[in-house]
Every structure is written in structure tokens, then in C-alpha cells.
Amino acid sequence: AQKVTQAQTEISVVEKEDVTLDCVYETRDTTYYLFWYKQPPSGELVFLIRRNSFDEQNEISGRYSWNFQKSTSSFNFTITASQVVDSAVYFCALSVPPPSGGSYIPTFGRGTSLIVHP
């Protein structure tokens, strides 16, 4: 069965600091998808990125970057020059092929609460 571990329950930083949120996943499948979602205080889940297991290229989007390393089963998320608006809970998720047809169902980590102080 697949599993996602976000060991950091809460991270507190001061604005403009860089911060990395860790995500470690477990699966025996060779094909899978990884995701990051943001949940701001308003409660909605906002999609940030999707990465498939065959694409280990790191990705950068503005102040956000993601480091995918299959060798360590990690998909870490870095925010550069953090801002107060980045304060939210961030979830990492893993989606693997179903055992016998059917659907990919994303499994979520417990989330990391990021607090950015002004």
C-alpha cells in the first residue's frame, strides 16, 4: 500500500526566509503521480503541482520549486523568500495505479502547517 509522510507538522519562519517542506513517499509501483496542494486559512485545497514518476526534472514556478528524487523517494517543496500570504497547510499526495483496474486514488500526507511571520 502507498504511504506519504510529511514529518514536519509545523514550520515557523520569518518573512523572506527560504523554507523547504519535506515529503517522503512509499510505493512499489514504478508508475505513480505526486502532488502538492495548499490549504490556506480559508479552507479550500489549491492544486500546486503534479509530477509523474518518469519525470525527475525539478520544477520552478516563481518563488516555488520542487525537488523530486526517486532514489530517496522524496518530493520536497521549497518556497524562496517566503511571504505572509504563504501561510497555509501544505499537503503532499501520491497516486498509484489501482491493483486491478479502476481508479488512481490520491493518498495524502498529514500536511505541514507553515506560518510566516512578518
Next chain:
Amino acid sequence: DSGVTQTPKHLITATGQRVTLRCSPRSGDLSVYWYQQSLDQGLQFLIQYYNGEERAKGNILERFSAQQFPDLHSELNLSSLELGDSALYFCASSVYVGVGYTFGSGTRLTVV
């Protein structure tokens, strides 16, 4: 606006009651997923429908049921409610089974 619409946004009800949560998927998406988010359990997958048919079941209680209608909207029915059912219930949709899940803003259920 994600394109996935959930109603109502908030719901307060008493123990033992029954409620219905509604979800309209993003236009063109055939799959609907229901998740429950509670403080102690995190985001738990409940059930998934694809084009009107149930496709996957997760940790869904027998007191809970769901369906997807021909217009692709879905409803999650929660009955004999208990205090522990208080949670944020999310619906997500995707264009095909596999990837690209878009979440609605959730329904916050409070059972008193």
C-alpha cells in the same frame, strides 16, 4: 474559483440527523471523489464515482452513501450523525481516471 462547486459551505445539525452534501464537478470532468478532513484523521478518501458508477471505496462508514447523477453532479448522504462526523468534506473532480484532481472549497459540517 476552481470550477468544482460544493454546497452548502457550512452546515450545523444535531446528532442523529441526516444531511446531504452536493458537488458539481468541473465542466468535462467525469470522475468525482469525496474526502473527509478531520483534525485527527487528516484527509481520508471516502468514495469515487466515474460517469455515474461507483469506482472505488475508501474509509466510508455504512451510515454514509453517495451517488452520481446523469448530469454528473454528486451527492454525499450522511445519516445518523454523530459528533465525530464533524469535519470538512471535500469533493474533487478529474477529467479521467488517473491524474489532475481539482477540489471544491468544501462543506464544513458541525454536528452538535
